[in-house]
Amino acid sequence: MSASRVLVLNSGSSSVKYQLLDMRDSSRLAMGLVERIGEQSSRIRHTHVGNDDTREWNGPIADHDAALKAVSEELAKDGLGLDSPELAAIGHRVVHGGKTFTQPTVIDETVLAEIERLIPVAPLHNPANLTGIRTAQALRPDLPQVAVFDTAFHTTMPESAARYAIDVRTADEHRVRRYGFHGTSHAYVSRATAKLLGKAPEDVNVIVLHLGNGASASAVRGGRCVDTSMGLTPLEGLVMGTRSGDMDPAVIFHLARVGGMSIDEIDTLLNKKSGLVGLCGDNDMREIRRRVDEGDEEAKLAFDIYIHRLKKYIGAYYAVLGTVDAIAFTAGVGENAAAVREAAVAGLETLGLAVDGTLNAVRGDEPRLISPADARVKVAVVPTDEELEIATQTYALVGRY
Ligand SMILES: Nc1ncnc2c1ncn2[C@@H]1O[C@H](COP(=O)(O)OP(=O)(O)O)[C@@H](O)[C@H]1O
Ligand SMILES: CC(=O)OP(=O)(O)O
Numbered sequence: 001m002s003a004s005r006v007l008v009l010n011s012g013s014s015s016v017k018y019q020l021l022d023m024r025d026s027s028r029l030a031m032g033l034v035e036r037i038g039e040q041s042s043r044i045r046h047t048h049v050g051n052d053d054t055r056e057w058n059g060p061i062a063d064h065d066a067a068l069k070a071v072s073e074e075l076a077k078d079g080l081g082l083d084s085p086e087l088a089a090i091g092h093r094v095v096h097g098g099k100t101f102t103q104p105t106v107i108d109e110t111v112l113a114e115i116e117r118l119i120p121v122a123p124l125h126n127p128a129n130l131t132g133i134r135t136a137q138a139l140r141p142d143l144p145q146v147a148v149f150d151t152a153f154h155t156t157m158p159e160s161a162a163r164y165a166i167d168v169r170t171a172d173e174h175r176v177r178r179y180g181f182h183g184t185s186h187a188y189v190s191r192a193t194a195k196l197l198g199k200a201p202e203d204v205n206v207i208v209l210h211l212g213n214g215a216s217a218s219a220v221r222g223g224r225c226v227d228t229s230m231g232l233t234p235l236e237g238l239v240m241g242t243r244s245g246d247m248d249p250a251v252i253f254h255l256a257r258v259g260g261m262s263i264d265e266i267d268t269l270l271n272k273k274s275g276l277v278g279l280c281g282d283n284d285m286r287e288i289r290r291r292v293d294e295g296d297e298e299a300k301l302a303f304d305i306y307i308h309r310l311k312k313y314i315g316a317y318y319a320v321l322g323t324v325d326a327i328a329f330t331a332g333v334g335e336n337a338a339a340v341r342e343a344a345v346a347g348l349e350t351l352g353l354a355v356d357g358t359l360n361a362v363r364g365d366e367p368r369l370i371s372p373a374d375a376r377v378k379v380a381v382v383p384t385d386e387e388l389e390i391a392t393q394t395y396a397l398v399g400r401y
């Protein structure tokens with residue numbers, strides 16, 4: 001029997017999400033999450049799917065290297081260790097691939113050097129991705145390691161959407177342009193939305209709203225991305241858990257000149273202390289909704305700012321696409337927060353958009369429509385599965401190898 005398993009690693013700044021899949025039927029064998037890496041209170045939550053067994057371990061995990069070794073030990077306890085001959089490859093989420101990487105890529109030293117070169121434009125993400133790759137290589141030097149880039153799906157954007165209106169020579173010299181992120185999710189969800197509508201991806205136009213801790217919107221025409229809300233870095237666009245999204249770039253000059261802040265302080269402010277957490281002290285939408293329901297004005301304003309921005313992007317991408325078949329909500333907030341979906345679409349009936357209150361309140365893990373049966377534009381909740389998409393792309397590449 002040939003090797004048919006793929007381990008997927010999604011290394012974030014302080015967490016590692018992982019899944020082991022059998023690609024003969026795309027089934028999950030094991031999955032888990034290492035959280036709060038670098039703190040005393042780190043935690044691993046590991047599920048052996050076949051045995052329906054979930055284990056939790058709490059204690060300090062110093063860094064990503066230690067995290068991956070812990071993951072490897074958990075897998076070994078289930079007889080699914082990294083030494084298994086059935087493992088065909090390890091697939092890694094890599095956030096920034098610049099203009100270089102438009103496809104999943106087998107990792108070698110040149111690829112590693114390029115991911116490293118891109119650290120300045122993905123400082124929260126690319127370093128963690130690199131550590132994940134290096135540790136996995138040390139554990140299984142003989143296995144193909146594949147990078148699947150968040151930016152790849154967006155490389156089809158036309159220049160009119162990908163360029164900033166700044167001096168062309170300066171932009172080119174420093175590779176300043178809009179790259180976009182969460183691409184594996186936008187790709188997966190736009191295809192799954194077409195399937196939900198009973199159509200081929202080539203035949204539908206979809207606006208995908210990926211609302212997690214990081215959040216981005218994309219306009220997908222016939223399966224190809226034509227615009228997305230994140231830019232040079234994952235800071236542009238929507239209001240996020242801790243990131244500001246769009247604002248006048250002159251805010252930065254003002255904070256530096258008048259506020260006396262350093263560039264690094266402003267960077268931290270906009271990436272880590274802004275968005276929902278900056279507006280109301282909480283970045284978890286569950287907590288914000290609970291506070292809104294209790295009449296908390298600060299949480300209500302944060303919610304309203306979040307929705308206002310989201311609605312602007314729905315309108316903008318409607319105009320970019322001309323005709324829209326569906327809007328798909330996905331990721332932690334998009335899949336779970338019915339109040340966000342309702343508020344984002346409220347008042348857009350003239351665009352053919354509406355949400356059915358009863359359908360919107362239903363919870364579930366399957367893709368589903370929440371618009372009224374006669375709606376001109378369908379509104380959908382489509383759970384994303386970045387790990388499955390990474391595994392599929394990894395296996396497709398390694399199969400050809
Ligand atoms: N039941 C829920 N209701 C509302 N929001 C939720 C719920 N569950 C999760 N979320 C939101 O989803 C966010 C995490 O989304 P996720 O896609 O997992 O983010 P990331 O991959 O960026 O860590 C949380 O911060 C929280 O705001
Ligand atoms: C690119 C990005 O914002 O990723 P995440 O949502 O995982 O932080």
Ligand SMILES: [Mg+2]
Pocket residue numbers: 212213214331
């Ligand atoms: Mg995410």
